[in-house]
């Protein structure tokens with residue numbers, strides 16, 4: 001079966017991104033960019049399905065400006081077979097991304113779409129679910145285990161109360177949580193080989209998708225600062241402070 | 250403008266997160282309707298009708314909604330939502346699972362994790378693991394929001410007397426089914442609702458050592474949480490993870506034990522009123538947000554704390 005994996009280019013998770021001085025958005029100047037960690041887990045899962053002989057082809061798709069071809073190449077180095085770049089330099093919100101992915105799904109007809117549960121820039125946690133609604137596909141969000149058998153996929157999900165398992169008909173969407181797998185590193189020879197793998201470029205116009213934003217950013221500001229704390233010397237002092245100064249116990 | 254809220258429940262009772270969502274709706278202003286979609290959910294609907302500030306409860310009681318499968322509930326909710334100006338749900342795993350589907354069916358955007366109501370169409374929410382607060386204005390006719398519970402004080406669970414109406418529409422997409430679940434059972438307060446939380450990280454070394462924290466938790470009436478590292482290592486289950494991609498907590502007192510303080514962890518707890526950090530590394534970033542920091546070996550400090558309480 002064909003698996004489509006959606007990968008987003010985001011600031012590396014180790015970077016503490018700050019707002020621009022004029023408050024119009026995040027300051028990404030000179031910030032190291034990477035594949036969204038949850039998308040990396042999605043790529044790994046797709047590649048493992050291929051190694052198990054369940055997936056026949058893994059297609060990595062990324063939406064954004066030219067630079068996100070880097071993240072598609074990373075996915076190809078990790079084992080995806082081919083890439084699709086939907087090129088746009090507009091600010092794209094989850095609904096627009098979901099519509100573009102729906103158009104790609106219509107073209108490619110994958111049986112499984114693997115995505116991250118959340119992109120760590122906007123922290124939206126929306127796109128997979130939106131794609132599910134638009135494509136009328138079932139969803140297994142926040143997945144920690146995925147098993148494909150008999151034309152169905154069983155997905156174990158990390159929910160607030162514990163774990164829940166659902167059975168979904170195919171084609172289906174699965175969004176990854178942290179415990180699904182541990183992604184591998186790309187090996188140098190594979191990085192070289194990835195440069196030769198096919199990568200198609202499409203545009204929102206070709207896909208006939210209206211990507212106009214529905215939300216306008218009014219401003220972006222740093223969060224409230226916490227007042228500086230103190231170091232206590234002993235457990236006794238700590239307990240005393242909590243009882244008599246902070247009055248929380 | 251009227252506001253439709255997805256009630257979170259287990260058919261028998263309403264989850265506390267719904268009360269915070271109602272509080273957010275009150276700040277927006279307008280008649281508030283709760284949608285209770287479930288199976289044999291009469292008890293939950295009854296509770297919903299008593300919530301302070303709720304004008305109407307819509308009950309969809311059908312096997313198709315038994316486990317609140319997103320595919321089915323979103324179809325129902327999108328149909329009902331056409332008469333409303335706002336659609337809200339708590340930013341819990343249930344709300345996050347269902348609401349974006351509703352938004353897409355309505356062809357509108359969703360604003361995730363709302364922490365502030367600026368005006369009828371403008372809201373604040375954190376982005377980049379809480380390193381920035383974004384103010385966004387929506388141009389959509391129906392505004393779809395998930396609400397961060399810690400940012401709104403819960404309304405009273407009692408005192409209201411909403412009208413209750415049943416919905417007969419059955420939406421069964423027929424593409425998903427419930428197989429089973431493993432829910433954590435605990436006598437301690439729920440992590441996101443507790444007024445004191447004590448969390449352990451990789452420094453705890455194993456699951457057995459969490460008993461040290463549980464003993465303190467029992468004395469303080471606290472909930473027990475964890476860092477991602479502690480969950481990944483298998484010390485404790487996933488539902489205990491606090492952070493950017495886990496649970497968001499803001500108790501009166503948060504005690505971080507053997508946790509370094511990565512931005513992803515801070516994102517889940519730095520709005521706590523008082524933060525205590527116990528860590529043997531005096532340079533651990535957790536001390537930058539701690540009101541009271543204790544540089545010590547946790548295996549000495551935590552038993553001592555336990556004895557002192």
Ligand SMILES: Cc1cc2nc3c(=O)[nH]c(=O)nc-3n(C[C@H](O)[C@H](O)[C@H](O)COP(=O)(O)OP(=O)(O)OC[C@H]3O[C@@H](n4cnc5c(N)ncnc54)[C@H](O)[C@@H]3O)c2cc1C
Pocket residue numbers: 013037038120449450451452453475476477478479490491492493494495496506507508509510511512513514517527528529530533545546547548
């Ligand atoms: C996409 C993504 C999402 C993430 N989401 C989350 C999230 O939601 N929540 C989360 O917590 N993390 C999250 N993380 C992980 C985060 O980046 C850190 O790796 C994690 O928080 C570290 O956990 P820790 O502090 O327990 O472990 P470590 O960073 O290893 O710190 C352990 C600490 O314990 C101290 N220690 C060790 N032994 C003792 C002792 N005997 N006494 C006292 N102190 C001791 C050490 O000094 C150290 O500071 C995420 C990461 C990514 C990439």
Ligand SMILES: Nc1ncnc2c1ncn2[C@@H]1O[C@H](COP(=O)(O)O)[C@@H](O)[C@H]1O
Pocket residue numbers: 006007008009036038039061062063064092094097114115116117118119120122123124125126127128
């Ligand atoms: N620009 C994009 N290109 C490709 N995939 C994306 C893009 N934006 C979001 N996604 C996918 O949707 C997931 C959830 O993103 P979000 O809803 O923004 O938190 C990501 O982990 C990706 O799998």
